[in-house]
Amino acid sequence: MKIYDITLPIHPKMLHWGRKPEVEVVESLANGDASNVTRWRLGAHTGTHVDAPAHFVDGATPIDQVSLYSMIGPAIVADCTGVEGEVLPEHLEAAGVAGHRRVLLKTTNSAGPLKEPERAQTWVGVGPAASQWLVDHGVELIGTDYMTLEHHTRTDTWDSHHVLLNAGVLILENADLDEVPPGEYELVCLPAKLVDADGAFTRAVLITRD
Template sequence: MKIYDITLPIHPEMLHWGRKPEVEVVESLSAGDASNVTRWRLGAHTGTHVDAPAHFRDGATPIDEVSLHSLVGPALVVDLTHVDGDVEPHHLEEGGAAGHTRVLLKTSNSAGPLKETERAPQWVGLSPKAADWLIEHEVELIGIDYLTIESHHRTDTWDVHHSLLGAGVLILENADLDQVPAGTYDLTCLPTKLVGADGSFARAILTTRD
């Protein structure tokens, strides 16, 4: 079995939207304590994470109640590294996304903006029409390789998030797909069970078997 870990490492200097993670040493062996203990201050959307419907709609499904069936199972990685700007419906069609429940978009973000420590001025995101396409084709999980699936010029209206999450489609963001070839894999994506939360950081892997 081959395992691709598509999870970003979490640390204080990482790429992050807003406040970066903070780490406090509570106990340490070097200080004479019985063990090493740290306390981390993290946002729910730190690193590789899943957006739940509750992220953009009060009363919608929180992260601890989303279906694990949407997060675990066959997934298609679509190579869209040639796309500049927005991912459009024809990109999804040409990439063979129709008929897949879980779709991960590998874009130029993986080798570029995702590797930086500060947010880029622009990145590849999903267009509202592409979001509608995913809903029409009954995709349950859509992933992308950056801080947000929203295009950089739509982070004031958040149209894609409203459409996808409003339809119950889960969003996986900050998936590191740089070393993952296009194709079908088994996805295991397990967000931490934060009760009532709008989303959660997750450990996500793709596996293949010979």
């Protein structure tokens, strides 16, 4: 068995949308306390995380009620490293996405913008036409390798988020696929069970078995 950890490390200097995580030392052995204890202040969408339908749809399913079956099981890492700009339906078809319920798109983001400490000016995103294609083909979870699935030209309108989350498709963002070869895997993605939350940070791994 080989495990690929596709989770970004969480720390105060990490790539982050808006306010970065903060860490407070509550107790420490160095100060004579019985143990080391820290308190972290971070958002639900910190690092590698899952967007629940409630992120963009009032009254929709929050993260603690989404189906584990959508986040655990066979998945494809689709090679979209040749895509510039927005991922389109023809890119998904060429990458062999059809027939898969859990899809992770490996783009040039993984080796580029995802490795930078600050938000890039441009990155590869999933267009609304491709998002509708995913809905029409029964995809339950779509993963991408940047802070947001949206293309950088759509972060005012959030077109793809509306298409996907209104259809109940979960969105995994900030998946680090740099060291993961395209192909078929077993995905295990377990977001924190934050009650009634719009999303949650997650530990996500891809597994291959002999």
